[in-house]
Amino acid sequence: MGLSLYTSMTQWDMLSKAQFVGFQNYIRIFTEDKLFLKSIQNTLYFTFLSVPLQMIIALGGALLLNSQVKGKGVFRTIFYLPSLIPIVVSSVMWLWLFNYQYGLINYFLNLLGADRVKWIDSTKMVIPSLAIMNIWNIGNVMVIFLAGLQGIPTDLLEAVDIDGGRYWHKFRFVILPLLSPVILYNMIVNVIKCLQLFVEPYIMTNGGPVNSSLSFVLHIYNNAFKYGKMGIANAMSWVLFILTMIISLIIFKTSNQWTFYEGDKQ
Amino acid sequence: MRSRRIGAAIGIYLLLVVGAIICLVPLFWLIRSSLMSTENMFKLPLILFPREFRLQNYVDVFTMVPFARFYANTVFVVTFNIIGALISNLMIAYGLARIEFKGRKLMFSLSIGTLMLPANVQLIPLFLEWNWFGKVNTFLPLTVPAFFGNAFFIFMLYQFLRTIPRDFDEAAFMDGASYPVIIARVIFPLMKPAMAVVAIFQFMFTWNDFMSPLLFLNDTNKYTLAIGIRTFISTFYTPWGVLMAAATLTILPLIVLFFIAQRYFVSGLTIGGIKG
Numbered sequence: 302m303g304l305s306l307y308t309s310m311t312q313w314d315m316l317s318k319a320q321f322v323g324f325q326n327y328i329r330i331f332t333e334d335k336l337f338l339k340s341i342q343n344t345l346y347f348t349f350l351s352v353p354l355q356m357i358i359a360l361g362g363a364l365l366l367n368s369q370v371k372g373k374g375v376f377r378t379i380f381y382l383p384s385l386i387p388i389v390v391s392s393v394m395w396l397w398l399f400n401y402q403y404g405l406i407n408y409f410l411n412l413l414g415a416d417r418v419k420w421i422d423s424t425k426m427v428i429p430s431l432a433i434m435n436i437w438n439i440g441n442v443m444v445i446f447l448a449g450l451q452g453i454p455t456d457l458l459e460a461v462d463i464d465g466g467r468y469w470h471k472f473r474f475v476i477l478p479l480l481s482p483v484i485l486y487n488m489i490v491n492v493i494k495c496l497q498l499f500v501e502p503y504i505m506t507n508g509g510p511v512n513s514s515l516s517f518v519l520h521i522y523n524n525a526f527k528y529g530k531m532g533i534a535n536a537m538s539w540v541l542f543i544l545t546m547i548i549s550l551i552i553f554k555t556s557n558q559w560t561f562y563e564g565d566k567q
Numbered sequence: 568m569r570s571r572r573i574g575a576a577i578g579i580y581l582l583l584v585v586g587a588i589i590c591l592v593p594l595f596w597l598i599r600s601s602l603m604s605t606e607n608m609f610k611l612p613l614i615l616f617p618r619e620f621r622l623q624n625y626v627d628v629f630t631m632v633p634f635a636r637f638y639a640n641t642v643f644v645v646t647f648n649i650i651g652a653l654i655s656n657l658m659i660a661y662g663l664a665r666i667e668f669k670g671r672k673l674m675f676s677l678s679i680g681t682l683m684l685p686a687n688v689q690l691i692p693l694f695l696e697w698n699w700f701g702k703v704n705t706f707l708p709l710t711v712p713a714f715f716g717n718a719f720f721i722f723m724l725y726q727f728l729r730t731i732p733r734d735f736d737e738a739a740f741m742d743g744a745s746y747p748v749i750i751a752r753v754i755f756p757l758m759k760p761a762m763a764v765v766a767i768f769q770f771m772f773t774w775n776d777f778m779s780p781l782l783f784l785n786d787t788n789k790y791t792l793a794i795g796i797r798t799f800i801s802t803f804y805t806p807w808g809v810l811m812a813a814a815t816l817t818i819l820p821l822i823v824l825f826f827i828a829q830r831y832f833v834s835g836l837t838i839g840g841i842k843g
Contacts, residue, residue: 362586365579378829379587382594385821387775389793390814393800394597397807405596408613437593444833497687500777504797518687525691526782535691542688 326536337537339512340520341544343428347516348495351432356487359439360480363446364472377447384440392504395434396421399505421506424513431501431514442487449483450476481560489549496545517541601625601811608807624812631809634816636788637795644709644791645773651713652720652769653762659716660724661750665736675725682718687778694782708783709776709791713769720765727761728754764831767824774821792817 330337362380366373383391398404399420407417420430453476461471499518502508508515508523521541525534600608602620628634662668663675697708731754739749755762777793784790787798796817799810825832 361582365583365586368579370576370579370583376583376587379590381825381832382822383590385771385825386594386818387777387793387821389775389777389796390597390818391593393796393810393814394593397600397811398593398596402611403609403613405592405613437589439590448833493685497685499687504800521687521691525694531691531695538688538691542685545685545688 326532340515340517344517347428351435352491355436359442360446362443367450381440383438388500392501396505424510427514449480453479478561485556485560597811601815603808605808624808627809628813632798637790637792641791647710648713648773649766649769652765655714655716656720660721664725664728678718678721703783704785709779731757767828767831
C-alpha cells in the first residue's frame with residue numbers, strides 16, 4: 302500500500318529510476334487526460350444501468366422460485382448456470398451472439414420483424430450490450446435473494462392473509478422490509494463488482510468503438526502495461542479506490558432510510 | 568378462487584420457462600457453434616441446428632495452440648490454490664476465533680476490511696512487488712497468495728467456528744494437544760462441510776481468474792485456460808468453431824463440479840449475505 306502511494310506520486314516507466322513528482326500525477330489525470338473522465342463516465346453508466354435492472358430481475362426470479370410450484374429445483378439450477386461460466390468464456394460467447402450478421406440475437410430480432418441492431422459495434426449500444434451480458438449472469442444474486450426470502454417467517458405472511466391482504470400487500474409490507482438488508486448486501490457487492498469492469502471490454506471491444514466502452518480499469522491497465530506509465534496508472538487506482546469507497550458509503554448512509562433490521566425494532 | 572390460483576400457477580410457470588430459455592440459449596449457441604465448420608457458421612440464413620457434428624474442432628483446439636498445456640497449467644495452479652486456501656484460512660480463522668491475544672479485534676476488522684478493497688486497486692502494487700522479487704512469468708504470483716488467506720473465507724470459517732463448542736478444543740488441550748494438532752484432529756473433521764465450500768469456491772475463483780495470469784504470465788507455454796482462450800482471437804482470422812470448442816472444454820469441469828456439489832454452492836453464497 303505504501304509503495305503504491307509513493308509510486309502514484311512518481312513519474313516512472315519501469316526502466317529508469319522513479320522520479321518523485323508529488324501530486325502532479327493526480328493533477329495530470331484530471332486535467333490532461335480526457336480519456337480518464339470518459340472511462341469513469343462509461344463505468345458509471347454501465348454500473349447504474351446494470352445493477353438496478355439485475356436486482357429487479359433477480360428479485361422477481363427469486364419470488365417465482367419461492368412460490369409453491371413443482372420443479373423449483375430444476376429452474377434454480379438452470380438460473381444458476383450462467384454464473385458458473387468464466388467471464389472470458391461468456392465474453393467470447395456473447396461476442397458471437399452479438400455479431401451483427403451471424404449473431405443469434407439479431408436473428409431473433411429479424412424473426413420478430415425488427416431491424417438488426419449494431420450491438421457492440423456502435424458507440425450508443427456497446428455499454429447497454431455489456432449490461433445485458435452482465436444481467437444474464439444472474440445466479441449469485443438470485444440465490445442470495447432466495448435464501449433471504451426463505452428466512453421470512455411464515456406467520457407474518459399468514460397474518461396478511463387473515464387480514465384479507467393481497468399478494469401485493471405481502472410484498473410491500475412484509476417481504477420488502479424484511480428483505481431490505483439482503484437487498485443492501487446485494488447492491489453493495491454488485492456496485493463494487495461493476496465498477497471493476499475489465500475483462501468484457503478487454504476481450505470484446507478493446508474499449509472501442511471510439512473509446513465508448515473504455516472502462517476505468519481497462520484505462521488503468523492500458524496506462525500501466527501498454528504505455529508503461531506506472532505512476533499515472535497507480536494514481537488512477539487510488540482514484541478508483543476512493544470513488545468505490547465514496548459510492549459504497551453513500552449507499553450505506555442512505556440505507557438507514559430504507560433498511561429494516563428486526564433486532565432494532567422497539 | 569380456485570381458477571385464479573391455477574391461472575397464477577400457469578403464469579409463474581410461463582415466466583420461469585421464459586427465464587430458463589434465456590439462461591440456456593447462449594450456452595446452446597456455444598455448443599452448437601463448437602460443432603460447426605467456419606463456412607457453415609457464416610451462412611445466411613443461419614443454420615440453427617447443425618445437421619452433422621463436426622468434431623474436428625475439438626481436435627483442432629489441441630493442435631492449433633498448446634491447449635493441453637493450458638489445461639495442465641490450470642490444474643496445477645488450481646491444486647496449489649486449494650491446498651493453500653484450506654490450510655491458511657482454517658488456521659487464521661481458528662486463531663481469530665479461539666486464541667486470545669492482544670489486538671485480536673483489530674486483526675479481525677483489518678482482515679474483514681480487505682473484503683471492501685476491490686482486487687483491481689491492488690493490481691499494480693502487486694505487479695510491482697512480484698516484479699521486484701523477479702518472479703514475474705512464474706507460477707509463484709498465482710499460487711503463493713492463496714497461502715495467506717482470503718477475507719471472505721476467513722469470515723465464513725470464523726462464523727462456522729463459533730457454532731462449535733469450545734469444550735472440544737479445551738478437552739484436547741487438557742490432554743496436552745498443541746494448536747496444530749487440535750486444528751487437524753478436532754476442528755478439521757467438524758468443519759468438513761465448510762472446508763468443502765472453501766475448496767469449491769477457491770476452485771471457481773482460480774479456474775476463472777483472468778487478471779492475474781494476464782499480468783504475470785508472458786510465456787505462452789505457461790498460460791492458464793482463461794488467458795489461453797484469448798490466443799484464438801485475432802484481428803485477421805478468428806476460427807470461431809475452434810474457439811467455441813475451446814470455450815466449451817473450459818467450462819466443462821465447472822459444470823460437472825456444480826452438479827456434483829450443488830448444495831455447497833448455495834450454502835457458500837448465502838453465508839455472507841444472510842449471517843453477515
